[in-house]
Amino acid sequence: MTVAAARIPADAADPERLAELLESTGDYRVLRRMRPPSFPAPNGCPTKRAIFVDVETTGLDKVKDSVIELAMLPFDYTIDGTIVGVGEPFSSLQDPGFPLPAEITALTGITDEMVHGASIDPSEVTAFANQAVLAISHNAGFDRPFCEREWPVFAAKPWACSLHEVDWSAEGFSGKKLSQIATGYGFFFDAHRALDDCRAGVDILARRLPRSGRTGLAALLESARAARWRVWAEGAPYTSRDILKARRYRWSSGDDGGRRAWYLEVGEDTLEGELEYLRREIYGREAVEIARHRFTAFDRYSIRG
Numbered sequence: 409m410t411v412a413a414a415r416i417p418a419d420a421a422d423p424e425r426l427a428e429l430l431e432s433t434g435d436y437r438v439l440r441r442m443r444p445p446s447f448p449a450p451n452g453c454p455t456k457r458a459i460f461v462d463v464e465t466t467g468l469d470k471v472k473d474s475v476i477e478l479a480m481l482p483f484d485y486t487i488d489g490t491i492v493g494v495g496e497p498f499s500s501l502q503d504p505g506f507p508l509p510a511e512i513t514a515l516t517g518i519t520d521e522m523v524h525g526a527s528i529d530p531s532e533v534t535a536f537a538n539q540a541v542l543a544i545s546h547n548a549g550f551d552r553p554f555c556e557r558e559w560p561v562f563a564a565k566p567w568a569c570s571l572h573e574v575d576w577s578a579e580g581f582s583g584k585k586l587s588q589i590a591t592g593y594g595f596f597f598d599a600h601r602a603l604d605d606c607r608a609g610v611d612i613l614a615r616r617l618p619r620s621g622r623t624g625l626a627a628l629l630e631s632a633r634a635a636r637w638r639v640w641a642e643g644a645p646y647t648s649r650d651i652l653k654a655r656r657y658r659w660s661s662g663d664d665g666g667r668r669a670w671y672l673e674v675g676e677d678t679l680e681g682e683l684e685y686l687r688r689e690i691y692g693r694e695a696v697e698i699a700r701h702r703f704t705a706f707d708r709y710s711i712r713g
Contacts, residue, residue: 427440437594438594439591439594439595439596440594440595440596441595441596441597442590442595442596442597442607442608442611443595444494445610445611445614447491447492447493447494447614448490448492449492450484450486450490450492450493453486453487454486454487455484455485455486455492456484456485456486456487456541456542457482457483457484457485457495457539457540457541458482458483458485458540458541458542458543458544459480459481459482459483459536459537459539459540459542459543459544460480460481460483460544460545460606460609460610460613461478461479461480461543461544461545461551461555461562461606462478462479462545462546462551462602462603462605462606462609463475463477463478463479463550463551463554463555463602464476464477464512464516464518464600464601464602465512465554466504466506466508466509466512467509467512468550470550470553470554470557470664470711471664473554474502474504474505475502475504475528475554475555475558476501476502476503476504476508476512476516476518476523477499477500477501477502477516477518477601477602478498478499478500478502478528478533478555478558478602479497479498479499479500479601479602479603479605479606480497480498480499480533480536480537480606481494481495481497481498481603481606481607481609481610482494482495482496482497482536482539482540483495483610485625488626489622489623489625489626489627489628489629490623490625490626491610491613491614491623491625494610497603497606497607498532498533498536499602499603500526500528500529500532501518501522501523501526501528502523502526502527502528503523503524503525503526503527504523507520508520508523515600516600516601517600517601518601528558530558530559533558533559533561534559534561537559537561537562537565538561540565541566542565542566542567542568542632542705543555543562543565543566543567543568544567544568544569544570544609544613544628545567545568545569545570545571545609546569546570546571546586546605546609547569547571547572548567548568548569548571548572548708548709549569549572549709552567552709552710552711553709553710553711556710556711556712557711563710563712564706565706566632566704566705566706567632567705567708567709567710568628568629568631568632568705569708569709570609570612570613570624570628571584572584573627573628573631573632574617574624574627574628574631575627576589578619579617579618579619579620580592580618580619581618586599586605586608586609586612587599589612590608590611590612592618593612593615595611612624613625613628632705633705634675634676635676635702635703635704636673636674636675636676636702636703636704636708637673637674637675637676637679637700637701637702637703638671638672638673638700638701638703639671639672639673639674639679639682639683639686639698639699639700640667640669640670640671640698640699640700640701641657641669641670641671641672641686641690641698642667642669642698642699643669644669644670644686644690644691645690648690649670651689651690652670652672652690655672655685656672657670657671657672658670658671658672664711667699669699679700683698683700686698
């Protein structure tokens, strides 16, 4: 018997024990498959219900492409952002009426045979969504427009985005994709199916953030409850594009019928400072009217925005 073999305990056939042994060396990190989480009791605190929403589609075009899968996972939470329970999910496939692109099947595992003849009942979607006071998505700028187009009930809901409204970088994560955040928390899941993404999203929001110590949901709710402003740098000189990009402005092509310009979202407390920056550093004059739009969770990420 070798020295190394002598050190292996009798219970080493237990996968969790093996994982602990590897981690104890300091040379390995072991990812565990996502399991149903346990939640604290509400202890008499009032609760609200939200739904985590995810769609799979035939592509990225919010006008031309179609939804092929919708999943919603309801959960209850207290006002401080503590998740206290998860309800039964909704999950359904839909036939887009044409063959699925090969890259979509490769990404999601959804085939033409799986969606053939399938449809999503709009009355069921409406009844399910109406139980919630808030819809959450990991990239609401993608999911909300598709959902609003297919099911009008989503247009009346406030939405929050766990991708953009939690500062994952400040909390020490290497990226903000669901899979990257899951890895940071030490687990993995089967990505790119709508219900799996919903379950991972709720699991992540229920956990404590590594640096601030509050839950992911608490950070998300703080952002969602605050009004924001979208500031448009219309007519900005072409030579200023790199300056605007460095300041985290994003480009809107206007292909959706909206403005063709650089834009930035800011809080109410930083709006005046940003307007002054544009006048001074980008336009070089005070007498310029800068377009801006105030929005809340009720219209943020919406096709109506």
